[in-house]
Amino acid sequence: xxxxxxxxxxxxxxxxxxxxxxxxxxxxxxxxxxxxxxxxxxxxxxxxxxxxxxxxxxxxxxxxxxxxxxxxxxxxxxxxxxxxxxxxxxxxxxxxxxxxxxxxxxxxxxxxxxxxxxxxxxxxxxxxxxxxxxxxxxxxxxxxxxxxxxxxxxxxxxxxxxxxxxxxxxxxxxxxxxxxxxxxxxxxxxxxxxxxxxxxxxxxxxxxxxxxxxxxxxxxxxxxxxxxxxxxxxxxxxxxxxxxxxxxxxxxxxxxxxxxxxxxxxxxxxxxxxxxxxxxxxxxxxxxxxxxxxxxxxxxxxxxxxxxxxxxxxxxx
Amino acid sequence: xxxxxxxxxxxxxxxxxxxxxxxxxxxxxxxxxxxxxxxxxxxxxxxxxxxxxxxxxxxxxxxxxxxxxxxxxxxxxxxxxxxxxxxxxxxxxxxxxxxxxxxxxxxxxxxxxxxxxxxxxxxxxxxxxxxxxxxxxxxxxxxxxxxxxxxxxxxxxxxxxxxxxxxxxxxxxxxxxxxxxxxxxxxxxxxxxxxxxxxxxxxxxxxxxxxxxxxxxxxxxxxxxxxxxxxxxxxxxxxxxxxxxxxxxxxxxxxxxxxxxxxxxxxxxxxxxxxxxxxxxxxxxxxxxxxxxxxxxxxxxxxxxxxxxxxxxxxxx
Numbered sequence: 137x138x139x140x141x142x143x144x145x146x147x148x149x150x151x152x153x154x155x156x157x158x159x160x161x162x163x164x165x166x167x168x169x170x171x172x173x174x175x176x177x178x179x180x181x182x183x184x185x186x187x188x189x190x191x192x193x194x195x196x197x198x199x200x201x202x203x204x205x206x207x208x209x210x211x212x213x214x215x216x217x218x219x220x221x222x223x224x225x226x227x228x229x230x231x232x233x234x235x236x237x238x239x240x241x242x243x244x245x246x247x248x249x250x251x252x253x254x255x256x257x258x259x260x261x262x263x264x265x266x267x268x269x270x271x272x273x274x275x276x277x278x279x280x281x282x283x284x285x286x287x288x289x290x291x292x293x294x295x296x297x298x299x300x301x302x303x304x305x306x307x308x309x310x311x312x313x314x315x316x317x318x319x320x321x322x323x324x325x326x327x328x329x330x331x332x333x334x335x336x337x338x339x340x341x342x343x344x345x346x347x348x349x350x351x352x353x354x355x356x357x358x359x360x361x362x363x364x365x366x367x368x369x370x371x372x373x374x375x376x377x378x379x380x381x382x383x384x385x386x387x388x389x390x391x392x393x394x395x396x397x398x399x400x401x402x403x404x405x406x407x408x409x410x411x412x413x414x415x416x417x418x419x420x421x422x423x424x425x426x427x428x429x430x431x432x433x434x435x436x437x438x439x440x441x442x443x444x445x446x447x448x449x450x451x452x453x
Numbered sequence: 454x455x456x457x458x459x460x461x462x463x464x465x466x467x468x469x470x471x472x473x474x475x476x477x478x479x480x481x482x483x484x485x486x487x488x489x490x491x492x493x494x495x496x497x498x499x500x501x502x503x504x505x506x507x508x509x510x511x512x513x514x515x516x517x518x519x520x521x522x523x524x525x526x527x528x529x530x531x532x533x534x535x536x537x538x539x540x541x542x543x544x545x546x547x548x549x550x551x552x553x554x555x556x557x558x559x560x561x562x563x564x565x566x567x568x569x570x571x572x573x574x575x576x577x578x579x580x581x582x583x584x585x586x587x588x589x590x591x592x593x594x595x596x597x598x599x600x601x602x603x604x605x606x607x608x609x610x611x612x613x614x615x616x617x618x619x620x621x622x623x624x625x626x627x628x629x630x631x632x633x634x635x636x637x638x639x640x641x642x643x644x645x646x647x648x649x650x651x652x653x654x655x656x657x658x659x660x661x662x663x664x665x666x667x668x669x670x671x672x673x674x675x676x677x678x679x680x681x682x683x684x685x686x687x688x689x690x691x692x693x694x695x696x697x698x699x700x701x702x703x704x705x706x707x708x709x710x711x712x713x714x715x716x717x718x719x720x721x722x723x724x725x726x727x728x729x730x731x732x733x734x735x736x737x738x739x740x741x742x743x744x745x746x747x748x749x750x751x752x753x754x755x756x757x758x759x760x761x762x763x764x765x766x767x768x769x770x
Contacts, residue, residue: 159595160595160597163676164531164599165497165528165530165598165659166495166497166530167495167497168493168494168590169496170494170592176486176487177488177494178483179537179539179587181539181572181573181583183574183576185576188576188577188578189576210483213482214482214483214485220496222496224498226502226581255497256498259502259505260505261504261579264581268498271483278483278485280481281480342482
């Protein structure tokens with residue numbers, strides 16, 4: 137199959153979602169979309185590479201799940217709802233098994249998230265997936281990284297470190313290792329889109345956890361020109377992660393493990409009531425894990441109030 | 454330098470263009486942009502890979518020129534004006550010479566085309582550049598590939614094949630080979646943005662020439678469910694290309710050479726007057742090279758009306 141046949145067979149043919157915003161879909165020089173006048177557009181791009189972001193022999197479905205989650209998670213961190221995406225795929229050679237698995241999962245995700253695939257590109261090279269995602273927020277309501285204030289409480293969604301545990305289990309080759317729930321946080325991460333939209337009016341700042349909790353909270357603090365103090369003991373760590381790796385390793389994975397795709401956000405102290413209400417209404421675990429201060433940097437403190445060495449997130453160079 | 458330092462030093466720091474549409478620029482989880490209510494958004498993505506789309510040792514400036522031109526050319530083919538772009542860069546290793554040359558040229562292009570860089574991603578891998586570009590058209594005016602009708606005249610802008618000649622000269626390593634104008638069509642292609650906007654009300658269909666003239670006209674015909682007949686003798690081929698490669702090779706390069714980033718478009722016969730006016734007003738060469746018919750496929754005919762073998766465009770698989 138040549139590139140046009142691949143695109144037709146695996147992508148633009150079978151993967152369709154008729155968005156009311158889509159004027160002209162894939163297949164032309166550009167897609168044409170309409171943005172409702174009461175909305176602003178959130179745009180982000182993320183690349184996942186074989187051997188870096190997923191194992192070389194990863195199944196197509198896993199790559200599709202993780203590539204789309206990485207991008208949807210950026211929308212979640214802004215409080216945006218999914219609008220559409222483009223896909224640039226490079227592939228070392230034609231592989232029906234990879235392309236079938238990848239495109240079938242993508243089709244499922246497109247329908248699940250009501251996210252039309254509006255365009256793409258395909259070329260021969262090291263296996264990589266670059267997604268450019270677009271989302272909508274009501275004008276002026278996007279949650280930025282830069283709004284955190286000293287005194288704000290810091291929250292995270294879900295459990296931290298499970299994706300790192302899931303990755304370790306994938307790499308071990310032992311299909312029975314670890315709990316299903318933990319492993320799915322790596323293989324099938326669920327971006328926190330609804331929660332992102334629910335905190336638009338409450339959060340002062342938000343970021344998604346992709347490089348690792350400590351690193352990402354550090355990005356938020358830097359953008360807000362503040363610092364953070366985090367109680368090690370408050371970190372939400374799943375029983376499965378602790379059972380498999382022990383408490384110390386689990387804490388390290390929670391602090392430095394990338395790709396959890398949970399949200400970390402800050403809330404003014406006087407909004408504690410709103411957070412309690414949200415917590416009661418939400419099926420998602422929401423944990424207060426520390427507070428914002430004036431001194432720059434992210435300090436992790438143990439149960440005795442003593443500073444613990446901070447471990448950096450993943451860096452590409 | 455780690456990825457964040459690279460991004461800060463070469464990209465988000467020095468490369469700025471303050472678009473009135475940009476609410477939040479790069480550095481957050483997403484950029485936030487506003488689309489004027491009277492406009493629609495055109496979106497396209499293109500990847501350029503080392504060893505496929507440009508030589509492994511290409512200078513950063515050449516890569517920047519060609520990556521942005523490939524994407525801007527897609528906007529031109531829709532009649533859109535530039536609005537913003539994201540950049541996903543993978544790099545085998547940190548290289549100041551590549552990054553300096555790439556980012557300085559990008560800065561120039563951002564200002565030249567008033568095109569803010571609104572976000573990006575950087576990772577370690579085979580050198581590649583994926584750009585996702587956005588443009589604006591007044592609602593309902595985007596030129597599609599699918600509007601060509603039997604009887605329409607077919608036009609192209611500029612000269613065909615010069616980029617293929619320029620590439621041959623780059624690969625030869627002989628810095629004195631070929632004319633400057635021809636070589637620039639490869640190293641510094643100028644997307645036909647203004648012309649694209651000028652033909653919005655005239656053209657029935659348009660496509661940009663990236664895979665090669667014959668292949669791209671074939672895409673347009675397929676989308677319009679028509680066919681095309683093209684006079685070999687009418688193809689606009691530069692004197693430089695013929696002087697360097699001879700007529701036959703020059704014609705082959707014009708028909709199959711990719712990456713000219715000229716526009717090919719169709720115009721109803723009864724708009725010949727508008728085309729004559731546009732031709733008189735435009736500084737760009739506009740050549741009528743054939744007409745649309747009912748029989749599918751692209752037929753190239755010689756000066757005796759005899760069909761000439763059609764040569765396919767570049768295919769990745």
